[in-house]
Amino acid sequence: MMSRITDRSDPPRVRNLIGGRWCDASATVDVIDPYRKEIVSRAAVASASDVDDAVACADTARQAAAMPGYKRAEWLRQTQSLVRQRAKQFAVAITRETGKPIRDARIEVSRSIETLGLCAEEAIRIEGKHVPLDGSELGAGKLAVVLRFPVGVVGAIVPFNAPLNMACHKVGPAIAAGNAVVLKTPPEAPSCLQLLAQAFMDAGLPAGVLNVLNGDASVGDQLVRDPRVGFVTFTGSTRAGAAVKAAVGLRRATLELGGLGPNIVEADADASTAATQCASNGTRLAGQSCVSVQNLFVHEEVLDAFLPPFVDAMRALKLGDPMAEDTAVGPMINQDAAERVQNWVDEARAAGARLLCGGKRHDAFYEPTALIDVTPDMKVVCQEIFGPVVVVRPYADISEPIGWINGTGVGLNCGLFTNSTRTAMRAIREIRCGGIIVNGTSTFRPDQAPYGGVGQSGNGREGPSRAVLDMTEERLVVFNY
Secondary structure (H helix, E strand, O other): OOOOOEOOOOOOEEOEEEOOEEEOOOOEEEEEOOOOOEEEEEEEOOOHHHHHHHHHHHHHOHHHHOOOHHHHHHHHHHHHHHHHHOHHHHHHHHHHHHOOOHHHHHHHHHHHHHHHHHHHHHHOOOOOEEEOHHHOOOOOOOEEEEEEEEOOEEEEEOOOOOHHHHHHHHHHHHHHOOOEEEEEOOOOOOHHHHHHHHHHHHOOOOOOOEEEEOOOHHHHHHHHHOOOOOEEEEEOOHHHHHHHHHHHOOOEEEEEOOOOOEEEEOOOOOHHHHHHHHHHHOOHHHHOOOOOOOEEEEEOOOHHHHHHHHHHHHHHOOEOOOOOOOOOEOOOOOHHHHHHHHHHHHHHHHOOOEEEEOOOEEOOEEOOEEEEOOOOOOHHHHOOOOOOEEEEEEEOOOHHHHHHHHHHOEEOEEEEEOOOHHHHHHHHHHOOOOEEEEOOOOOOOOOOOOEOOEEOOEEOOEOHHHHHHHOEEEEEEEEOO
């Protein structure tokens, strides 16, 4: 495991894209490979005037963005083709900056390509509807239709853990809907989004329709506060999402926030299959996913059958160089993140939690870890750990995990393993969350499906068709004859 930061004399530059021009800045930040500790890129940090200029350029480009649907679809399909051609470059950029294993980075690029294609389809599907006014005396004899129009400028903010696909889920629908966009990159992983923006430019997207800014939270804060931004789409922590919502005010926003990764293994489930899936999906991306398996409820009748294959699967996961084909778990985004996870695990163990496997940090790596005998007040239980740690929580009746999930106020995805339709339907009716995955884990997210949470996990839904609806405004038109 490497620990010394290696300076490179001339690392690749990541610039801001403003009004169709790549722009440097007086301030820069070095982006560090979390495994090799090398400076892999140097990003220009947007100033306050850069943010203002980017929003102004997007506002000016509104008319160019609102081209006919077939043209918007053409931009998206051409971008999709270019990303496919440059897939290797995208995957390497993601892995070098985030530490995501290269095989997972390739999956992200493939999903991004599909997402762009889905957005292209939505560009030519935007439709209104007829409102039957003859149902009232006042409306009789009149014709009414509802039409949809772009909101104008979309402000988009993405995190580091799936930067490319999350950007495609925000930029793609915005362009499909006829909007201009200002995209704020994650400080830890800006390179792949520079590549994405270049692909859009090479596809013929007019200048100013897509603008890209690098920087920290202050850049995002200024962006979402700008009244010229008609819609905000944000993915990040619950705390940051609350700040975004306060800044947006009466304007609309989609917020995809944190989760606690609840998954339930019922007594009638295939314990071995559930164990393997939960181990893999509690540690993918080093656990740095808002839907990662974290709180794993296992019925006490199958606990003895579940634990051995689960622990074996956790121990079998290989840590190592994320560029290696056989690496399953790479480093966390930085050493600070791994130290935080270590502290939370140590606190839980000091309070009585028992370690089943893992529990050690190696520089920015954290071993796949499982705990049992936890209590609800432990941070590893009640806060999003965002690391490769799973807490196993035996239960006697499904009302116990249902009550706990609903009591947290957090509701993103929930996994449920059961062979009982009755049990599945009870969970579907009673668990308050954005999605329930039956006989799969909370991590499952097909890109064409509506995705999002309730309560402290956010509001609105991502997914091309739903996002296009959110990024357009309804306008009622009444014809009097």
